[in-house]
Amino acid sequence: MAAFGTAAGRPLQGRGGSPGFRFTLYAALSIVVMFLDQRHGWLERARYVLQASAYPIQLAVSSPSAAWRWIHESFEAREALQAENRRLQALQRDLELRSMRFEALARENGVLRGLRDALPPVAERWLAAEIVNVQLSSLRQRVLINRGATNGVFKGQAVLDDKGLVGQTTHIGPWSAEVILITDPEHAVPVQIERTGLHTIAVGTGDTTFLALPYLPPNADIKSGDLLVTSGLGGVFPAGYPVARVTEVHRDAVQPLAQVRAAPLASIDTDRELALVWFRADHPAAPIADATGDLRAGNATLQPQAAPPHPPLASAKGPGARPTTPPASSRTRSEAAAPATPAAEEGSPAEEGPPSEARAPAAEPEMPAAPAPTAEPEVPAAPTPTPPGAPPPEEQ
DSSP states (O other), X not given: OHHHHHHHHSOOTTSSOOHHHHHHHHHXXXXXXXXXXXXXXXXXXXXXXXXXXHHHHHHHHHHHHHHHHXXXXXXXXXXXXXXXXXXXXXXXXXXXXXXXXXXXXXHHHHHHHHXXXXXXXXXXXXXXXXXXXXXXXXXXXXXXXXXXXXXXXXTTOEEEOSSSEEEEEEEXXXXXXXXXXXXXXXXXXXXXXXXXXXXXXXXXXXXXXXXXXXXXXTTOSOOTTOEEEEESTTSSSOEEXXXXXXXXXXXXXXXXXXXXXXXXXXXXXXXXXEEEEEEOTTSTTSOOOOOSSOOXXXXXXXOOOOOOOOOOOOOOOSTTOOOSSOOGGGSOHHHHHSOOOHXXXXXXXXXXXXXXXXXXXXXXXXXXXXXXXXXXXXXXXXXOOOOTTOOOTTTO
């Protein structure tokens, strides 16, 4: 037992080489491998194979960190893209709102320019007003504007747009005014036909698409397409501003009046801005105030003037003209045969005296007495020329 225990506890000396031998062997092997790699590149192939076999291991080892980094970058990019998208959407909304405001301002500017350019020459001042309320029904055609007495607006003031007549103010407040439209059933406009100058009245019908002209006889000179303009009567609207255009004319032998319709030129349904106009009183087209009695003002400088003298009647010449003096055939034979007196031949002052009875018919050449058919004397034949010194025919 002792022998076995002593033999088992001792190291085996003959099973491996000494450390020096192993070092020498490995050193020599390394030198040979480096020499072969330097000369022939054998280790490059071995390195390629080992790298290919080790890549899956490297990928498996680095995959968690790469996956985490990719997920983190993906979420950051998503959040950045979402924030930028929200910013761009807000910017787009602001640009759209700004564009809409610019378009509205440009449209309003165009309307105001149209109102200014459409003002009649009789206008002295004008004020733009915006419609804030609309009442369009078959019984009431009114609008409310944002201009009132503080802006100088007065009752019965003309309201226009860039195309035609709109109406007039009725009720005035401090900051607003009510406008009755020309299509209101209670409104009437004195108009005239531009083509013929015929005066009539256009009455509202409660419909914004047409006016009625109920006071025209069937034989009135009016036809479809005629332009109706204000006549200047009534003291509200100036003369010559367009109102409507005739669309229908019906004449019935049974009806005592013609049925005429006209379409308003003003855009009553779509207007947003209107023009309040002040007129020059000294202009020829200014509205004529409606007065039932004596006028309160006038022009005292206008006085009667002398009538111009009438030109004298020119004597008619020509083969068919009536002579201003009685013809020789209407004279008596004694006057035709009486010889001239010496005073008449020598131009004596007898000519300056009062006209003789023989010259009386020549004093009124305008109205010669028409001779009766039975009293017309015979026309004597032309006398034959006689030698000088021969006696007259009566003496023979």
